[in-house]
Amino acid sequence: MSLLKYEIFNKVAEIGSFTRAGEILGLTQSAVSHAVSSLEKELGFPLIHRSKSGLKLTNDGQTILNAMRQVLQAEELLKQEAANINGVTSGTVKIGTFSSISSKWMPILIKKMEQNYPGIRIELREGDYYEIEQMLIDGEIDCGFLNGTYSNQFHFKPLFRDRLLCIVSSSSPLYLKESIDIEEVELEPFILTSYSGMNDVMTILELNNVKPTIRFELYDETGIVSMVEHGLGISILPELVLKTLPPKVRAIPLKQNCYRTIGLATKQKLSPATKIFIEVLMKWLSSNEKTSQIEYTKEI
Structure with missing residues (x-):
């Protein structure tokens, strides 16, 4: 078994496609399929269920993937440590992030990394808090932005506190407050x-014993703002995602x-x-003035 086969299988599992994994790795679809089949033969059990609806890891495939990722991470760490000893800064950092960090912070941070450390490649994986935490546990990423964690498998470093604001439209009786x-919020x-x-x-609703009449549940904050804009309800969202609001929509402090x-x-x-x-x-x-209105901690 080779590290290349581990890398191919890891990418197939991550992307969920032989063809797309091949494109990313610079291999043909048949080469990717052959590598996975060869790995299954060497291990003695199937790694992937193949069907018309797509592919899915077997239970054994998921188990072995976690072990393979540990090997790949160890190899990456070895390369980076060797490069560091030789005075060369290189490597890959895989980062889990959610939408507001992806749009507000990561473009600037990636640009700074490219300017100062061109040998380091940044890979982004987006998800919600739960998905990012799972990516960390499964070894898919090196670090991830979260709003806290109960897990003792990794270290959580608080960065800043982001205010939660009530979002209302001009049709709401709360608009001028x-x-x-x-x-x-219950009104x-x-x-x-x-x-x-x-x-x-x-969490804050439960802490304050507030039981709102929930009309919709949406994943995307942009969609929530649009619903509020059209007078379909009110919401509470983080200040970081509310830098630009439509006319006649206000973000009001609690x-x-x-x-x-x-x-x-x-x-x-x-x-x-x-x-x-x-x-x-x-x-x-x-140092960034744009974050000065957000209270953050330097404890790290």
Whole structure:
């Protein structure tokens, strides 16, 4: 068995397609299929269920994938450590991120990494909090932005507190208020974010014993803002996603001064490239004026 076969199988499992995995790795679809079949023959059991609806890992395939990822991670760490000893900064950092971080932060951070550390390649995997945490546990990423974690498998480093604001349209009786008591949320239909994992909005509603009439549950914050714009309800969203709002839609502070805490979750053992990314992230956070309105911590 070879590391190349491990890499091919890992990419097929990650992408869910032989053809697309081949395109990314610079291989033909038949070469990818042959590598996986050869690996199955060497191991003595099937790794993938193939059907007209697509492919899915077998239970044995998922188990062996986790072990293979540990081998690939060890190889990547070895390469980075060797390059570091030789005074060369190189490697790959795989980062889990959600939509607001992807759109507001990552373009700037990637640009800074390319300018200062061109030998380091950044790979992004987007998901909700639960999916990012699972990617960390499964070894698919090196670090990931989360709103907290209960897992002791990796380290969580708080970065900043992002205010939660009430979003209302001009048709709402709350529109002209300077601040909104969270209990007033019960007065109108509510549009709830539906991502899995630790749901910040549900948490603050439960803590304050508020039971809104939930009209819709949506994953995308843009869709929630659009629903509010059309007078279909009100919502509570993080300030980071609300830099631009449609006309006649306001983001109003809550009297209870509610926040979500965003941080970076990492493996216990950091690669040199991951350490550099964290250094760039922290330096940017501490110096960027655009984040000055967000209270963040330098504890890391």
